[in-house]
């Protein structure tokens with residue numbers, strides 16, 4: 001995952017703060033799961049998972065393929081019954097009060113669940129009606145959400161004519177119709193282009209600004225960093241790390257600045273020059289200078305030092321640790337036996 | 346949305362869904378299913394085109410040979426085909442359910458605070474609406490090609506009602522297939538595989554008296570023969586007590602056996 005280092009134009013509208021809302025309903029937890037177990041035959045999809053989402057915050061559940069993320073979300077949204085354990089969402093027990101619970105949640109599953117034959121607006125209207133909105137309100141709410149997700153133009157077309165990203169957005173809109181207090185998003189941006197991904201992120205942040213609690217699963221550290229306040233990392237059905245995003249970043253290392261030199265031959269000299277200033281830098285196999293950084297000011301310093309010495313710079317990038325690297329740092333072993341992408345440092 | 350009324354943990358009982366809510370949910374889901382039919386008019390062909398093609402083919406190609414005159418054969422064939430319309434409609438319930446399960450739409454419904462039976466009832470009601478169109482078109486078509494309603498309108502309506510009753514009992518089998526099989530094509534395929542021999546091995550197309558003994562035995566116990574006989578007698582006049590009773594008994598028996606299985610399966614997968 002790499003992002004441009006150009007000063008991020010963060011000012012696109014009101015950017016929601018990632019901090020918990022000040023008018024939080026007390027110290028309450030919106031989602032609390034204890035000892036969740038779910039086995040499918042011999043597969044231990046979940047093997048005693050504890051998880052807590054504080055009211056008004058975003059919890060990122062990070063894990064590789066098959067970690068159990070979807071299974072967890074399905075249990076927390078009453079689609080699946082746990083073999084053992086308890087979970088309370090918005091004050092309602094998943095097993096004893098499923099109907100109440102369903103009124104407080106919205107779910108965007110990993111795979112789109114829209115009716116392909118119906119138009120975008122009909123899809124949303126139907127869900128509004130099933131959520132007991134009066135017909136007029138259901139129409140208005142559908143139009144509002146279509147607008148927000150840039151689907152107004154396609155609103156009248158059957159969903160089967162939508163692109164993958166449009167379906168995803170429609171699915172997200174569908175989960176927001178009832179203004180759920182708790183929103184589950186299962187890999188909401190997998191397969192989306194960067195523009196659409198940003199749209200989804202903004203919408204999630206807006207929901208949080210409006211007071212919703214979000215539980216999202218992802219395979220991308222970058223997404224977790226963008227949206228989440230806290231992180232729970234799971235692997236093979238077990239929680240392997242848990243804490244605030246910042247805390248975990250400390251644990252696994254923050255971003256890495258990657259500098260592409262104009263003259264690769266100068267790489268060792270560049271590294272030496274930074275070392276003089278007490279900045280540790282390494283040369284990667286791919287011919288880049290990798291510098292771990294913890295805040296934006298360091299970026300300026302590094303570039304300044306290199307520029308000051310007259311080294312030519314052909315390009316810069318910052319990389320957030322990939323899921324592989326996070327896993328390596330947390331567990332000492334890679335996520336999958338196959339090709340672990342060459343670690344930057 | 347009434348979110349403010351609940352104090353977390355204050356009540357352990359789950360909230361009930363009121364009758365008017367159920368009705369609204371069923372209405373919304375029925376509307377959805379009707380819109381699906383409208384968006385996919387080809388699905389209407391199954392209910393309409395098959396009986397019409399059968400009618401044309403058999404009346405004009407084989408009719409003279411089977412019954413001596415086409416007129417007599419129309420009175421034989423068409424009531425039976427009309428009777429099977431309910432059956433064809435029932436099969437669509439299973440394919441529809443299967444499609445919803447496979448596309449994840451059912452998951453979406455299941456995260457909503459609605460009764461799960463509403464999804465099913467919405468399907469059945471929509472199929473009944475489709476049936477209304479199908480019966481109307483088929484009867485109109487039959488009248489155009491010269492079917493005589495010897496017992497008047499009441500006879501036809503009684504035949505339609507019987508066809509619907511029998512169709513309702515097959516909804517459960519269709520559900521069971523739809524909830525068990527892999528995809529909608531398989532549901533349709535298996536449906537055809539079972540229904541085709543049942544249709545041809547019955548008294549719908551030809552009087553069993555000309556068939557070999559083993560086949561005649563089969564037709565005698567085939568509920569579709571009872572259904573065809575009943576509809577024929579209801580429309581042409583004739584003794585209806587035995588055949589109608591048999592159709593009703595079959596309907597009850599099929600429902601008694603398959604409904605609990607279908608409901609259990611429905612509970613399990615949804």
Ligand SMILES: Nc1ncnc2c1ncn2[C@@H]1O[C@H](COP(=O)(O)OP(=O)(O)OP(=O)(O)O)[C@@H](O)[C@H]1O
Nearest residue numbers: 040043045063064065066067068069070071072110
């Ligand atoms: N219905 C099921 N039947 C059998 N095994 C299942 C079922 N659902 C999930 N599993 C297994 O449980 C494990 C966890 O699956 P899950 O879908 O929760 O993972 P995930 O973290 O969502 O993965 P991904 O990132 O690929 O979506 C996997 O090994 C999967 O094969």
Ligand SMILES: [Mg+2]
Nearest residue numbers: 069070071110
């Ligand atoms: Mg998943």
